[in-house]
Amino acid sequence: MSLALHTESKACRRLPACLVALVCALALSLPGAAWADVRTSDLIAGQTVQDAGIPSSQCPSIAGDYAIVMDSDGNVYFERDADAQVHIASITKVMTAVVALDSVPLDTQVTISHYAASIGESTASLKEGDTMPLSEALKALLWPSGNDAAEAIAETVGAIMLKSEGQDSSDTTACAARFVQAMNDKASELGMTNTVYANPHGLDDAAKYPGEMHSTARDVATLVAYAAQKSAITDITGTDGGICTVTRSGQTTELKLESTDQLLGSYEGAFGIKTGFTDSAGECFAGAVKKNGVTLYSVVLHSSSEKSRFTDTSTLWDWVYNHRIDYALAQTDQTATDENGNEVPLVAEVSDGAWTDKTVKATLADPSATVNVFDLHGNISQSVEYRDLSGTVNAGDVVGTITYYQHNEVVATQDLVATETVQGPGVLDTIGIWWTRLTAGITGAQTEAQSELYNETPLINDRTQA
Secondary structure, three states: OHHHHHHHHHHOOOHHHHHHHHHHHHHOHHHOOOEEOOOOOOEEEOOOOOHHHOHHHHHHOOOOOOEEEEEEEEEEEEEEOOOOOOOOOHHHHHHHHHHHHHHOOOOOOOOOOOHHOOOOOOOOOOOOOEEEEEHHHHHHHHOOOHHHHHHHHHHHHHHHHHHHHHOOOHHHHHHHHHHHHHHHHHHHHHHOOOEEOOOOOOOOOOOOOOOOOOEHHHHHHHHHHHHHHHHHHHHOOOOOOOOEEEEEEOEEEEEEOOOOOOOOOOOOOOOEEEEEEOOOOEEEEEEEEEEEEEEEEEEEEEOOOOOHHHHHHHHHHHHHHHOOOEEEOOOOOOOEEEEOOEEEEEOOEEEEOOOOOOOOEEEOOOOOOEEEEEEEOOOEOOOOOOOOOOOOOOOOEEEEEEEEEEOEEEEEEEEEEEEOEEEOHHHHHHHEEEEEEEEHHHHOOOOOOOOOOOOOOOOOOOOOOO
């Protein structure tokens, strides 16, 4: 693509000035000339950019045609055509690792068959007859994206599956097929409803590797979230390569392997998970990162170049982290003094029903509490529930609860606690209160003080600002 554009630019210099812009514009519109952009159909927190009225300056600009980013709690921040069924190339190998780990111990011996050694494309340079424990085979699978390791794992684990089912395990093709069946079973178990696997490596040349195969950005994110819980995977994907030890011709052989993940060591908190590329799938990356206590899983499929799949990923990560803010739960200009003599936010005054005219000053159980929220998900609202107070209330007593919402979902709760002690009425007070309430219908006297909430929920994001 870059060479074609360079040729076009030289041609432009020989054209009249009035045609230069037209020629360059046509070059940029050629098939395959994908550029980072913001699309009105992109979804942010479940709404399209267009419907939400979010300025493009507040949206991630990426080149990938299919993408998603979510956190470890399942909150989805961004989607681009995340349910489209497409090829995912070597991201397939994440499922290969998952099924192997869920089926056999890490010390299971994996043997490299003639077919596995000769499969080609991206490999770990394994040779026919090599053996190694699964723990080492996973390195060969995940660091250099070894197709040889993927096939060998499938044949080995598939044979164990067939044996346990009382079936013939001598045919390596049948063994690999049994493993692929297990991959599809696991996809169904995880709720990956738009995913079908045809092989353990992700190569999608229909002539060489027949069978229906596809997945979606959303399904891959589900898989990555599951895989990220397995240290046997993340201990590898979070490391930028290393030594894979195999037994070759009776001798211990060390293979130095490098990771294909360019974000390792360059993006704080990145720990994998898997790259992928075929002509059909384009440049792909399924990523995982943990920063500021928040873990994100992202998927970028069919990006425009090897570099752009990582740029897209870091763009998505930066965008989420930059839009996550610590929102103070106490938002009031008024203050009170607590039982220890400290000045604290006066959040509410709660009616003491034993009196006709007294309230109890209250603050939050944790006056400095914050909640970390995604600002583009919507502004914060609150509701308060006061307790029925009757009699003496001591400083520190819980007098109510305040609940905070974002997009109709609870994001935080805090107890309201008394900052002062209010004594209950004595005998004479009680008689006077009784009389006041008895005659209130005639005199119009107040029978009980009204509770008042001073806390506010200021806007956290003004979407009208570019």
